[in-house]
Every structure is written in C-alpha cells, then in structure tokens.
Amino acid sequence: MKDTQKRIVYMDHAAATPVKGPVLEAMLPYFDRDFANPSTVYDLGFRIKRVMEEQRAKVAELIGADPEEIIFTSSGAEANNLAIKGTIFSRFRKAKRIIVSAIEHHSVLNSARFFERLDYEVTFLPVDKHGLVDSERLKQTLDQDTALVSIMHGNNEVGTIEPIRELAAICHEHGVPFHTDAVATIGSVEIDVRDMDVDLLSLSGPPLGAPKGIGALYFRKNTRLMPLIHGGIQERGRRGGTENVPGIVGLGKAAELAKSSLKERAAHLRRLRDTLITNILEGIPHVYLTGHPEKRLPGHASFCIEAIEGEALIFMLSQNGIYANTGSACASKALKTSPVLVALGIPAALAQGSIVFTLEETNSLDDIDYTMRHLPAVVERLRAMSPIWKNNAPVATMA
Amino acid sequence: MKDTQKRIVYMDHAAATPVKGPVLEAMLPYFDRDFANPSTVYDLGFRIKRVMEEQRAKVAELIGADPEEIIFTSSGAEANNLAIKGTIFSRFRKAKRIIVSAIEHHSVLNSARFFERLDYEVTFLPVDKHGLVDSERLKQTLDQDTALVSIMHGNNEVGTIEPIRELAAICHEHGVPFHTDAVATIGSVEIDVRDMDVDLLSLSGPPLGAPKGIGALYFRKNTRLMPLIHGGIQERGRRGGTENVPGIVGLGKAAELAKSSLKERAAHLRRLRDTLITNILEGIPHVYLTGHPEKRLPGHASFCIEAIEGEALIFMLSQNGIYANTGSACASKALKTSPVLVALGIPAALAQGSIVFTLEETNSLDDIDYTMRHLPAVVERLRAMSPIWKNNAPVATMA
Amino acid sequence: MYTEKVMEHFASPHNVGVIENADGVGEVGNPVCGDMMTFYIKVKDGIIEDIKYQTFGCVAAIAVSSQVTDMVKGKSIAEAKALTKKAVAEALGGLPKEKMHCSNLGAEALLEAIKNYEASISGEPAPAIQKSKRPKRHKICGSCGVKNPITANFCMGCGKGLE
C-alpha cells in the first residue's frame, strides 16, 4: 500500500482523547439551551439539577459507588489534589506523614510535597523494576502518624497496574485512609470501589471520551474532606463554583458508554497492545519493554530504545503521521528524565529512548502495521547519527 | 398583546448565561478534531498550544494585562480560591491577617475563613447601607501583619461597584497585595488592571457568554503564587491538570466579543436597568432598591419587597415565564439570609422579600414590559396571603 | 425539587385568608426570622368547621398550609391534634430535606390555634402566643457591643466574626 494522503495513526490517548460523538451530542443542549444554574429555585434550574444528578449516578455506577459519593471536579489533577489536600486539611496535623508511591502523577506527588512546608513528612514508596509497589515496604513504613496513603491504580507512563486491593487492606489494618488515582485505568480496567475497598478514587473525563475540563472524585461516605475550592453549597459543600453542566453531562454519557463496553474494549486493546509489543520487541534490536510484562493497562505499550533520544524520535514519527509519547528528559520542560522511569531503575541514557503508545478503541491492527512500516526505519535513522551507536549496537550496554 | 405561547423572560444572568453562538462555534472543533494535548512534543500539540496562547492574549487584552499574567481556571470560584490561597501559602505565616469585605462571594469568604484554622485572623470590612466598603475603615484596619486584602469589584447580589482603584492604592501604600473579584463586572464594566493597579483579579467565563467550567485569574508579573491545583508544567507550573482547551477557546472568543462590544452593551443594559428600576419602584408600593443607586452594575436591578418571601415570589414569577433570583433565607440551602443583605443592614424580614434581576444584551424593553405586566399581580397575590400585610401596608414597617 | 402535589397547592392554595371572630388563632414563626404562619379555626361540636391561614414563607410553607387545612377541615379536634409534620409532608408527596421544617410550622400553627381555642372555652386566658418560642432578635458583638441582626455572621459595627 502506498500512502498517498498522509495517514494519521494516533496512539497518545493518555495525553488526550477526542470526545466521542454521542458524548458531544449529549452535551450540546447544555451550552445554550438548557443553560440554567442547577442551584436556582425555579423549574429551569431544577431540571438541570436533575440531569446533573442522573450523571452522578452514572459515574457512580461505573465504579460501584453511590451517587452521593461522587464529587465532580475540573480534571483528574483536581481530583487528586482534592483527595490529598482535602483529607490532610480535614484532620490537620493530627498525623504528619503522607505516603505515596514513587511513580505517582505530578498532581499527587506535588500535592503531597506541598505539605512538606507545613511540617509534614512525605515518604515515597519505591517500586521494583516492573513498577510494582512493594507491599512489604508499605507495611514497614506505615505508622500511627500516617495521615494518608496514595498509590495509583495504573501508571500512565509504564502501564503497570498496582495491587490496590491488597495495598488498601494493609492501610485499613492500620486505620489509615487510602486514595488511588484511577485516571489511567478508568474505562479499560474494571473498578469497583467496594471490592477494592478504597476511601478515595480519582478519575478524569478524557480517558472515557468525555471532554477536557471534567473529572471526578469518589469519596467513601462519611470520609472527612475539606474542600479544595471553597465556595457555596455546590457538590454538597465540597466543591464551590458553578457546576460545569455540559462537562458533567459529557462525563455521565461517557461513563454510561464505558460501562456497557468495558469488556470488549479491554479485549480489543489487549489484542492490539500485545501485537504492538511483540512486533516492536522482535522487529527492532536493543529495545526494552518498560513496566510490567503482564500486569499492565490493556492499551499500554511502552519501551526504551537504546542510543536514541525520545523527543527526536517522537518528532520524526509524527512526520510520518504516527503519534506517541516519551518520558525523555529532553522532551520535558524541566529537562528531567521522567521520575517514573528513574524509579524503575532505568539508567538515564536508556530512559532517553523512552516511547509510550496508549491505544484506544479507534485504533486497529492496521495502525500497528503502519507503525511497524515506519518505526524501525526512523529508529535506524536516528541511531545512524548517534555517537553512542556503533556496529549495530549501543557503545556500552546500559540496561 | 395576548401571550398565547409561554414566553420566557430570563433575567438571572448572574446565575447562568447561555453560551453565545459564535463562542460555541469557535469551541466545537476542539472537542473531537483538534483534541491534542497542548503539552505534547508534536505538531498536533503545538498547534493547540498556539491556539491556547492566542486565547490567553485575548483575555489579557480585555483587562489590559500581559498574556503571561493570565492563568486559566475552571471557574470564578477557583480563581478566587487560587488568588487567596495561592497568595497566603506562597508566604505562609509571614503575615497573619486577611482582610475581605463583608459582601464577598462565598468563594472569597470561605477561602479566607479556611485560614482561620491555620491561625490566621480574618477581618471583615463592613459596608454602608449602599454596599460601599469604607476606605477609612480599611486604612485603620491595615497593618504590618496583613497578608492580603480582597474586595470585589462589583457585587452580584446588590449590584454595587466598589472604588477598587482607591482601595488598591491604600493597600499598596502599606505594601499589602490586593485582589479583586471581577466576576460580576467582567464584560459590562471597563477593567484595566494597570489603571486599577490590582495585583490579582478573578473572572469567569459565563458572564461573557463562555461556557460553565472556565474562568481565569490575572496575577501581576512577579506576584508570588502557590498553585491551588498542583500538577505538572501546565499554566507555567501554576495550575496542574490537562488544560480545558474547548473552554479556553470559548473564553478567548467571548473576551474578544466583549472587548469590541463593551460600551454599547453597557449602555443597553443601563437603559433596561433604569427602566426596570423606575417601573418597579413606581409600580409597586413598599419596595426598596438594594445596593447603590448610581454606582451599580449596568445590568443589575435588585430590590426588597415588603411582606412577601423571595422563593415563593421567584417561583410564582417563573410560572409566568419570568426568571429572577433572590437572597431570601428560605431560598438558600442553609436557610440563612444572604450575608450580603445582612451586611447592608437590611432587616431579616425585609430581606426575605429580596429579588434580583440581572440583565443581558439579549434582554429588551419588551421584557421589562412583560415583567411589569406580571410582577405587580404576583406581589399582590402573595401579599394577600401574608400575615404581615394588612390594609395595603406591612404590619410594621421594617425598613 | 418540589413534587407535583406541592406545585398544585402552591399554584392554587386552598383556604387562604382570615376568619374574623375565629374560635382559635395560632401563630408560629417570626417575621424577623423570615417565616410566619397564622391559622384561624372555627369549631363546632368538636369539629373544625372552617379553617383558614396566612403564610409569610416559601413555596413549601404555602403548600403545607394549604395541605394542613385540607387534612383537618371537617375533622374532630382530636383528629387534628394527632396530625404530624410527617403526615403533612407525606400527603404532599415528600418535601426537600431542608424544607421539612416548613411542614413542622404548619402542624405547630394548627396546634397553637387549637390550644388557643381550648384555652378560650375553658375560660382560661388564652396563652400568650408562642412567647417562649420567640427567638432572640439580636446578636450583641463581644468586641464593640453593637447589636447585630440575628442572622449576621460578623459584626456590623466593627467587622469581627460573630458566632
């Protein structure tokens, strides 16, 4: 097949996902027709209020929660901030340690570190080379003085899925509340908050095909939670500001769709993922899979490719219409290797060659084919100009 | 004219405003077509990044700021929280007093009060019967220990516009940073942050015809500001979470429209407002205008009507297709009279009869006519069943 | 938010008004706090022959008043006394949680009217209407001594917070 028109193979869904057609359609009336404020005392407002509560029920259903346990937020990051700051401030200085895994999203890491200046101690739980949090280490670290433990459900950079049920149980033995960031797992991994027995769980709209600007926090009934955004009585006093009704409708619709299609979707993603992993590991020499080989997100395939740099790699791929991500230092604004790759013990030079594919329902085996027609050549081109690549091998094996 | 089909006269724009046609149109491509994450390292992302920065420039231009002084938030409430908490936490416990006016929005009041449990003292500046903050009182109250002063630009419940330039100057004489909440004024009152000389200014999308779920904070260059939502490098490290690109595009478009139409819009609103005020004060006995008679928002007309209760009034009006708001205790979830009405010294029984009209470009003199055809009758009906209304007068004059 | 039944009552409330020369009058609430309900009853042979009310309050309060009159008109004093706020709320198809107190107001005002009636037939002076229940009207600021409305969160005089 000759590519006459430029083909787009988008595989960076962890960074952004297009809003699904039925989701956008569901949202549209709420911008300019059914626009009333749900807190008002007249019929136009009641109607919106009712619609909003229906969406809350749909989101709750996706994760096995009760509707009143859902707070709508503006993003996964806000949900994470609310979970951590809301919990800590609600019992301020009653206990002064926060435990998070070393591979949390910035919004968790930095929310926790925010408390360092308020005399809290933040402990980072190390992970093994596959990115799994060591539950023994958690047991050793937990103490009377622990205010909260936050460990993500699935990692967005290396795809590893953590044993949340087990980790939460350890925390509860010590009476310590447990939060998990499920932004990476929502919609492709089954989540039941009762079964996982978590106290707080963050999710975000975009991974479900809802728009940017909407997310949610599950908080177990009777959990103490100080608002992050103080205001009036919206979200039962737990989050101020006029509710983002169109976004909420989008999230509700997306949750409903996700609930009904989760199993097939996960199966489809796993098939694509496994094909991509096999093809890359077999098709390109000196490439390593990052994260856990089995306990990983259905649509997640991540690698480190020796002797080349990720930003250049991603850029050159994009010139072929292929879109993926990287945790390379050069690709970050701070010019720092992704802390996740560091935490997995991946040497910095190898981490430079990081590439992350996150797949969606809309991807196909054709996309994988297309990728495999271009990726090996791109890698070869970059290696040809690399000073640390000689005689078809890295100058010094660094992995 | 006979009203055959139910006519809708919506005059509660402070609570919610429909998204403008051109605004929604501008947003649409960013949901499912141009959906990439602006932080990514490939062309699809750069393009979105560029679009986002264009919107930032438009918002900046509306208020005379530089683009890098604008942080996008999810609401006016978030902007207020960020302004207050961001300022206080950035110099935590360097100074331990926060001064706010007694008529601030909940998001300001409660953000300030949040610090009471962290050993801060919050001082509420009283206002006069028209809702004007006493600048002498501010001078007396300001001291070395003041960390921040926050006084709103325009009040959403009684419409009073505060002398921000003068108040900010007083604060700056003492080296104290000054924040103003401009959610109620944005788009209908001219705002120039340099001229007003404020350090922080909050605004919100809906009053401009942008959707719910988007707002912004202006912060003067080099102002110290701790993020409210910690995360990655979005908004130059000042607000984490994937940016709400469609919302941002909506806000940019709305700001552009507002900039070009501000003068005409304000004139139109003032004309409607003055007609409504005159008609109501002349057409219904025992009604009082609340807020300042002249220094008030162009589209804002607010009253207290003796011997009746606001929720019942609003409800009955809505049955005639007329939509307004009230600060009555019965209409609030907490069953408390609006603190703003209390701060103006309005007795609780009179405050029960609060009604607030907030107008928009889309309102017309016809709407006022229609209102005046129904409002007096509705008031009469409610008074007829009121135990504190006898012989065409309130039982005891309470104002 | 409100049920159909509440809306119906609100749209056309039954038995609104005053009974001149009522046998019993009951007044609860207080305009200073915002809510006020007055019930008037006419009693004959232990039966509430006529009942009317006036209400200064919200949609729920008005619907409750109307519902209460429907429920006890033509009933015996004993039956009327047994009316609970719960029964009123249920008859209305339920009320929002924060509005339950309005149904309380209705039941109480009726009870006050009955008490007033009973006191008058027993020859005793009618009990002062709800004197003991009249709430404080002011908060005195601890810092500057200024009298503040009962609903104030902070002092109108000096700006300090009030508890």
Place this chain on the structure above:
Amino acid sequence: MYTEKVMEHFASPHNVGVIENADGVGEVGNPVCGDMMTFYIKVKDGIIEDIKYQTFGCVAAIAVSSQVTDMVKGKSIAEAKALTKKAVAEALGGLPKEKMHCSNLGAEALLEAIKNYEASISGEPAPAIQKSKRPKRHKICGSCGVKNPITANFCMGCGKGLE
C-alpha cells in the same frame, strides 16, 4: 514550538557522520545525562575543510549540529572559534527557551574539536576530552547510603527525598 528552519534541519540534517582520521574531535555532554554531541573536523591551511557530527539528543540538538556545520564549513579556525551559541540560535530563527542549552552544546563541541586539533598540531598531548566537565553520575542517599541516578528526586533504596 520549533521554527521552520529547525524543522528543515531536523528533517534532513546536513553533514551527519564520522570523519575517519579527523584532525580534531570534540565531544560534549554525556549519555548518562542524556545529551551527547561529537564533532569531527578536517583542517587544511587554517580552514575547516570538512566537518561532521554525531548527536544523541533532541530535535533542537540535531538541528543545532547541522546548523553549526553549515556555518563553519569552509571558514577559518578563527572564524569558527568566534561562533557563539547566540549566533547559532539566531541562524535557526530562534529556539524555545528551555532548548537554548542545546545550541550551547553545539558551539562547545565545535570548540572542543578545534582545541583538540590545535593541541595535536602543537605536539602537545590532546587534552582529555572534557574531563572536568563530566558531571557526577550519582547521588548518594544521606539516609541509607544507596547510590541513586543523578536524576533521582528520592532515594531508590529507602524512598527519602534527595536534594
């Protein structure tokens, strides 16, 4: 983000490769930290006759390398020495702020190659390449003594924060 000019260079970089028996070789950066650039020069009569490079780095680093070779090929050693990172960045139509250091790498690698050439013709032993600039490769954790990658923010051994 990147200028047209950067993209052009990146899409088809000029002078990529190695010069066997180069007169001067300059290497800067360090693969442990992620960026590395090696320049090779062939000099005749004080003129840079040929120049090639290899780059392990980002889009900017590759474009910078390519741009540097364009700017000094056929130029005198003196001219080449005068090349500043600013001139390189400008020739590329500018670089994002956080990428300015990549243009620095380019100018430095060229300078190292020239120094290496000059040392060799002056008969002195070629200076050890950039020894002094080689950064630390590890952070030792103060709590448990474990060696950590230089980029680590916290200890891989005990989880404590590292500065």
